[in-house]
Amino acid sequence: MKRVCASAVIMIALFVSGCSSGRAAELYDTAQFEEKQNNKDHAVQLYEEILKKYPDSTYAKKAGERLTQIKQESKPTGR
Structure with a gap:
């Protein structure tokens, strides 16, 4: 039973870490899109x-x- 619980904990940890990586990728892709749309403020956020x-x-x-x-x-170029 302990092995099953330990395996379950490991599987959940791997799943959660994979999900967060996916969300970070999604946010990054969206930020890139916002930059291309010249919406720099939202990209920065x-x-x-x-x-x-x-x-x-x-x-x-x-x-x-x-x-x-x-x-x-x-930044202003000073011109």
Whole structure:
């Protein structure tokens, strides 16, 4: 019985981690779409949500990089 419970816990943990990765991917894809639609404010919100909710995901690193680029692009050039 203990083995069955341990196996169930492992399966649930794997399932949950897979779901969160999928949600991070979904948010990232949506943020990319928003950028292409020139809706940078919403893209920034989505990237920040990824960083907050899924900080250890590969999408968090990508989101952080995009945020840096967006902020660089939005800085005044001094002209």
